[in-house]
Amino acid sequence: MGAFRIGRIAGIDIRIHWSWFAIFLLLTWWLAHGFFHEVYDDWTLTQEWAAAVITTILFFSSILLHELSHSLMAKRLGLPVTSITLFIFGGVSALGAEPSSARQEFQVAIVGPLTSFLLGGLFGLLALIAWRYDYSGRPPAAIAEYLAIINVAVGVFNMLPGFPLDGGRVLRSALWARSQSMLRATRWAATAGTVISFGLIAAGVVSVLAGSFIGGVWFIVIGWFLRNAAETSYQQLLLRQALEGAKVGAMVNRNFHGAPPDLSLERLVHDHILGQSQRCVPIVVTDDLLGLVTMSDLKRVPPGEWSSTSAFSAMTPREKLYTVSAQDDLTQALEMMATHDIHQLPVMEGRTFLGFVTRADVLRLIQIRTEVGAVGRTS
Ligand SMILES: [Zn+2]
Numbered sequence: 001m002g003a004f005r006i007g008r009i010a011g012i013d014i015r016i017h018w019s020w021f022a023i024f025l026l027l028t029w030w031l032a033h034g035f036f037h038e039v040y041d042d043w044t045l046t047q048e049w050a051a052a053v054i055t056t057i058l059f060f061s062s063i064l065l066h067e068l069s070h071s072l073m074a075k076r077l078g079l080p081v082t083s084i085t086l087f088i089f090g091g092v093s094a095l096g097a098e099p100s101s102a103r104q105e106f107q108v109a110i111v112g113p114l115t116s117f118l119l120g121g122l123f124g125l126l127a128l129i130a131w132r133y134d135y136s137g138r139p140p141a142a143i144a145e146y147l148a149i150i151n152v153a154v155g156v157f158n159m160l161p162g163f164p165l166d167g168g169r170v171l172r173s174a175l176w177a178r179s180q181s182m183l184r185a186t187r188w189a190a191t192a193g194t195v196i197s198f199g200l201i202a203a204g205v206v207s208v209l210a211g212s213f214i215g216g217v218w219f220i221v222i223g224w225f226l227r228n229a230a231e232t233s234y235q236q237l238l239l240r241q242a243l244e245g246a247k248v249g250a251m252v253n254r255n256f257h258g259a260p261p262d263l264s265l266e267r268l269v270h271d272h273i274l275g276q277s278q279r280c281v282p283i284v285v286t287d288d289l290l291g292l293v294t295m296s297d298l299k300r301v302p303p304g305e306w307s308s309t310s311a312f313s314a315m316t317p318r319e320k321l322y323t324v325s326a327q328d329d330l331t332q333a334l335e336m337m338a339t340h341d342i343h344q345l346p347v348m349e350g351r352t353f354l355g356f357v358t359r360a361d362v363l364r365l366i367q368i369r370t371e372v373g374a375v376g377r378t379s
Contacts, residue, residue: 003085012071014064017087028056030214031146040142051139055146060086062119062151066158067091069115070166074099074108089225090154098237102177102185109169116155123148162193162226164233186237193230197223240331242369243362248333249326251362252347252355258284259293261312265301268293268311280344282353283315289346289353291315323348324357330365333357 003017032052036043043051063086071081071093080096099105123144130141159167168189175185204219259268259281272281281293293315301309323346324333333345337359344358 012081013083015083015085017085019088020086023088028052031055047139051143055143058147063091066112066115067093069111070108073111077104102173106173109166112166113155113158116151120148120151160196162196163189164229168193190230190234197227242366243330246330248324248328248347248357251357253358253361254355256356258282259311261290263311265306265309265314283311287352289318291317334362
């Protein structure tokens, strides 16, 4: 969502989120107008902007290499990797599964910062060579110096021990190995992440008060982003744990009574929606699902026309519906409902309609499983 593909490396989609353009422009502008302009006052305007553009491109290439190292390591260890997305706060690798052991987690996490340190070292070496040949203070040397420093900074920042930063994942892997409980390790690492995010916000506020506005605001925004990320990833883990192994098939709700396609909307509202308090009526012929009439379909037809409109002409047709099959994981179904903000999904077996999986039913299952789990842990 909000991102598009720019290419594919080693079977991994490389994507750019629209917010990335904001940071690309901001960084280029700040380098040209601020940093290079102030540090190297003998450069021409063209030199300032050319150096700024090249530096920004190389910086984001470095971020991409950092993410690629995570993804390639994950792939090597057999974890599915779907894509890498560059966005306003850098890059993120989308793994199709969580690491299954502390050792795997450690290997996937550590290669990122190592790559950044290695890049920092390489650019440092280039800067040294530039100095040696008397290029000091000229654009090529300045670009290499800046990239050496920024890559080391990226490595250091990512090694902060708060989940979901790389350092937080390293911490989680260590706690995981010790406690043998991924859930407890995640809770601690996420708490460390929250502490660090508040530290960043506090540092940002101090910087703003001390007069460094852009840098300060940036720290506050990053701190805020991290805080949310720490919380969300912990919640997701809880959810995934509660629904582990559960399939859609075990949760099919068959209490929805289908209506024939030629039924008028008036009868449908009276018999199905009011009569049986269904929020959603499947339109079926034998077991073949033609579509659904939901509350929003109903709102599109003025009540005066309900008696003359058939369910068939008001329904959302099957091709436009999100559906799941009985073999799908419940977590997938729940994610689908959350992303598209819908309350129920038709469960299909080929063209045959089995029933619905509803958000309310899944949430009830999570609640029960979490409570049973809590009892199981304390005893
Ligand atoms: Zn990383």
